[in-house]
Amino acid sequence: xxxxxxxGYAAVNYPTGMNLGGDPSQALIHATTxxxxxxxxxxxxxxxxxxxxxxxxxxxxxxxxIENVLVDTADTDTGPHCMGTFASRGTxxxxxxxxxxxxxxxxIMLDVAAEELEVDAVDLETDGTGYVQxxxxxxxxxxxxxxxxxxxxxxxxxxxxxxxxxxxKSEVVPETGEMDPDSCQAHACTVAEVEVDDETGVVEVLxxxxxxxxxxxxxxxxxxxxxxxxxWMGLSHALFETTEPYYPARDHxxxxxxxxxxxxxxxxxxxxxxxxxxxxxxxxFGAKGxxxxxxxxxxxxxxxxxxxxxxxxxxxxPFTPExxxxxxxxxxx
Amino acid sequence: xxxxxxxxxIDPLRFxxxxxxxxxxxxxxxxxxxxxxxxxxxxxxxxxxxHELPDEYRTMSxxxxx
Numbered sequence: 001x002x003x004x005x006x007x008g009y010a011a012v013n014y015p016t017g018m019n020l021g022g023d024p025s026q027a028l029i030h031a032t033t034x035x036x037x038x039x040x041x042x043x044x045x046x047x048x049x050x051x052x053x054x055x056x057x058x059x060x061x062x063x064x065x066i067e068n069v070l071v072d073t074a075d076t077d078t079g080p081h082c083m084g085t086f087a088s089r090g091t092x093x094x095x096x097x098x099x100x101x102x103x104x105x106x107x108i109m110l111d112v113a114a115e116e117l118e119v120d121a122v123d124l125e126t127d128g129t130g131y132v133q134x135x136x137x138x139x140x141x142x143x144x145x146x147x148x149x150x151x152x153x154x155x156x157x158x159x160x161x162x163x164x165x166x167x168x169k170s171e172v173v174p175e176t177g178e179m180d181p182d183s184c185q186a187h188a189c190t191v192a193e194v195e196v197d198d199e200t201g202v203v204e205v206l207x208x209x210x211x212x213x214x215x216x217x218x219x220x221x222x223x224x225x226x227x228x229x230x231x232w233m234g235l236s237h238a239l240f241e242t243t244e245p246y247y248p249a250r251d252h253x254x255x256x257x258x259x260x261x262x263x264x265x266x267x268x269x270x271x272x273x274x275x276x277x278x279x280x281x282x283x284x285f286g287a288k289g290x291x292x293x294x295x296x297x298x299x300x301x302x303x304x305x306x307x308x309x310x311x312x313x314x315x316x317x318p319f320t321p322e323x324x325x326x327x328x329x330x331x332x333x
Numbered sequence: 334x335x336x337x338x339x340x341x342x343i344d345p346l347r348f349x350x351x352x353x354x355x356x357x358x359x360x361x362x363x364x365x366x367x368x369x370x371x372x373x374x375x376x377x378x379x380x381x382x383x384h385e386l387p388d389e390y391r392t393m394s395x396x397x398x399x
Contacts, residue, residue, distance in 0.1 A: 007382065008335070009335075009345055009346050009349065009375075009378070011334075011349050011353070011371055011374065011375050011378075013354070013369070013371055173363075176363055177361070177362055177363065178362060178363035178364075179362045179363075179364070180362075180364055181362065181364075184368050185366075185368065185369065187369070187370045187371045187373075187374045188374055189371075189374040189375045189377070189378040190378075191378050191381065191382050193382075209378055209381045209382055210378075211374040211375075211377040211378045211381065212374065213370035213373060213374050215368070272381060274377055274381065276370060276373055276374060276377060278368055278370045278373075280368050281368075288368075300335075304335045304345065307335065313336070
């Protein structure tokens, strides 16, 4: 009877976007009378932080504080087209569309400011706090609120922009399999350290280390949350998610998803996560997508750690106590 | 990867580093790889857990073709 420790590695690459059928997303942006820039989308933020990241992209492009950006999204009856939230494409596709829309709006914003300040638009810059000012003469400036009011009521103009990201459909060459299915690839290495109880068959993940290369990390705190939340999902796939955790006894088995076994707080290992950056030419400010990949590498890392700990090579998820014990029995016989 | 590495008697992480794709490699669907960083994430992971790597593995780079 012993608790056996082991360490396992897994390394993966993961595509951003999937465009074998063409993959567009669109964005519209307009300024209200008081200088709030509303981004209209139909892209869905299902908790991954898309609204925050595209607001960052718009604020950076406009040269305005993020407080001046409002994201209005997820109504497919009224919003511009979005292919959807899948294939880790949201930040990459929608971010690019929003940057394009914001760049068009910025040009109009500077045009109107040029008329208000009676200067040439090419001599104007944004200061990042809400003002448009003359380069080298910062005292000559106008606040975005006054600018938006002037656009509406003096100049009769909209400050608005249209954006689209579209990767063309990739035809597969039947003879060779040649195709261009994605826009870029993110990379990750996960190391899992486990303890296997050779009497009960229970596997505990003690520590997990994650290194992700995700192009430019537009929001490092949220990217790290994605890495660690995804690792939890991977851990859950690897060790927990079965309708028969107590097989062959069914008495205490889950009968629906509310009783389905998943890791609780006490089952979550210590995690250390590091982000590396190699910006992608095609990404918004260099970002790649990391949505779905974060649940992937923890699973083979845990399987390899179990093998390292006790010599049992498990090929079917989840790695339940029963399967570990059957594997140990097979080794002994 | 782990099973092959152990069959060959090679450290699993070194085996992965040796075989990691790099910029300029052609992938299965005949697309030339760019923006790769598989080697670098493994090198950094080795640092985090104190996995010893000889210099020839430390100096590998995704930017340099084989």
